[in-house]
Amino acid sequence: MAQKKAHEVDSWLKKPDPDVRIVLIYGPDRGLVSERASAYVKQLGLDPEDPFSSVRLDAAEVEASPGRLTDEAGTVPMFSDRRLIWIKGAASQKQLVEEVKHLSASPPQDAVILIEAGDLKKGAGLRGILEPAVRCMALPCYADEGRSLDSIIDEVFSREGLSIAMDARHALKAGLGGDRIASRGEIEKIALYCHGQREVTLADIEAISGNVAGVSVDDAVDAVLIGNAPNFDTAFTRLVGSGSPAFLILAGAMRQFHALQMMRAEMDSSGKPASAAVASARPPVFFARRKLVESALQRWNAASIARALERLQAAVLLTRQRPDLTEATARQALIALVVEAGRGRR
Incomplete structure (x- = not known):
């Protein structure tokens, strides 16, 4: 299989397979995706700033110009043995998926295609194409912990x-x-x-320390988890008013809902109460948040957590398609979750 588990990615990047021609680096941690993409380019030995050996494309450009990616992959490099085609902002764009599918069946000889993507569903889209393909590699990037x-x-x-x-x-x-x-x-x-x-x-x-997770981010996400609308509005407004990107709250919410999902699964499979699931969580829940997380687990069941993650993923995608609407998109998605959490207590 042309994929690595999260803990195997860094070791692969230190010595990447030179025969691989299409690399997908994806996940909810945009910073980690970007850092690992840069590390891979460094290992290739190609200058990403050299227009003769590298080309950078946004996924939206590929979507708007059918055949562009295929043409770039077929272009013979002038002053190097390979060309780098670096695509950013990938998600489930139809044209991009179709061209990558075509190229994965017959990988380019003179080019390496590097794709940066957000959180992708297993078995679908780019992951579904590249994970089983030959001379391709899919590398996941999840939030830093432990x-x-x-x-x-x-x-x-x-x-x-x-x-x-x-x-x-x-x-x-x-x-x-x-x-x-x-x-x-x-x-x-x-x-x-x-x-x-x-x-x-x-x-x-x-x-x-400025607390990079952000006190206001934590406050906003915690308010979402337990359905506290006034606290959410105050924290969200304070965060964006300080100049911090609203995307950070979406990322923080996704991270916390993924953690809830794991604890909820433990509760449902073993019959543990919320307090026991929180106490045994790995990585551990900070002691000051344990009561809040226990309350959240009483409000959110497996199905509602899955819906919440789908809503957050859709919001993240929309912020990439329409960066000008990031704040409004994040607020709308998170308020909907606040409302759902509030209903969960009745």
């Missing part, structure tokens, strides 16, 4: 000659969100603040 965050923290701090106290590590991880670029930026900021020191302390974290 060991993934630890590896980034260790990478950045060790590079700067810093160690980090255990209480500081816990505080830092609790404030990091589900976007790789935002998380790395926060860690880099702390490393710069602590330049010249030997250890990062809890006081340093408290002094400099």
Whole structure:
């Protein structure tokens, strides 16, 4: 199968198969998708800024210009042995899917096609085409948690000659969100603040950390989970008013609903009460949020969680198709979930 599990992706990117001609990097963590795409391009040894060896396309361009991707894939490179065709913003665009299907059946000899996509359903669209294909690869990117965050923290701090106290590590991880670029930026900021020191302390974290997951993001998402409309409106308005992208709230909501889905499945399969499911959750639920998550599990069943994730995925897709409507799209989708959570308590 031309796919890797989430924990296998980084090792594959360190030594990618040179015979692979179409690579799909997808998932809800846009920052991680972008970072891994850049890492793959670096391994290829092609200059993405060189117009003779690389071309960048948006999925919307492929959709609007039938045959464009096929033509680019068939173009013979002038000054290199391969051309890079880098496509961003992919989802379920019909024309893109059709051209990728055609190309996967007969992969280009002189080009590598790299596709960045959002969260894709298993067995459908681009995943359904590329995962079973020859000389193709599908790489998932999910929100950083647990060991993934630890590896980034260790990478950045060790590079700067810093160690980090255990209480500081816990505080830092609790404030990091589900976007790789935002998380790395926060860690880099702390490393710069602590330049010249030997250890990062809890006081340093408290002094400099802006909480990349965002207090307002957490407040907004938690209000969605339990159907608290006034708190949601206040948190959402404060967040977008500060200049933060509304997409972060959608990403945070997707991350929390995925966590709810796993806990709800545990409850339904084993008969555990909500408190036991929360207590045994991996990664663990921060103790200050446990009561809230238990309440959310009483409001959301498996079917309603699945509907919520579908609504959020549709909203994310629309924000990419119409960036000018991102705030309105996010607010509308999240308010609908607030209403559904409110109904769940009756």
